[in-house]
Amino acid sequence: MVDNQRTDDLRLLYRCFSRREANLTCIVNEMSRYIEDEGEKIITNKDNLADSQKFTQAVLDFKDNMDQQVAFCFSSNIKFERGRDDSFRNFLNKDVIDSNLVPNFFALYLNNFLSKDCQGKTAGEIDTQLKKVIRIFCCFNERDKFVKECENQLHLRLLNK
Secondary structure (H helix, E strand, C coil): CCCCCCHHHHHHHHHHHCCCHHHHHHHHHHHHHHHHHHHHHHHHCHHHHHCHHHHHHHHHHHHHHHHHHHHHHCCCCHHHHHHHHHHHHHHHCCCCCCCCHHHHHHHHHHHHHHHHHCCCCCHHHHHHHHHHHHHHHCCCCCHHHHHHHHHHHHHHHHHHC
8 A cells, every 4th residue: 555655544543443453563564664665666776876865865755755744644643654764764773884974975966955956945944855864864874974975075076166
């Protein structure tokens, strides 16, 4: 149901099964497994790994989609939010790829966004995009690598301009 965007059915499922905690745990586990499986597809896709912008946009879109589903289908239940966040943390920090890759890709994406893509956008649009990056930043185990790469990108921008 999650994969096919059947949000109304998921919402009904949540309402029916939310009366028992054991039922919710089962649904959270299934959602978490789905997120980790789909996330692993994104981070192991050769096309995504070749282009940092495409990789980062795919992760951001997936995170945004899952945020919307948790909010709409599961009424922002804290168990579902924790399950979603833990699943993102798990697949973004897996050893399948280089541990520096994800923070570096997001730093490059942020640098590109701040230097080129934000021109002509409203403050609200820029704020929305930055909030998306910050939500993913919270899932990194290697936050210091992200910050260091952002600093390096800023130094390069300042030196070149």
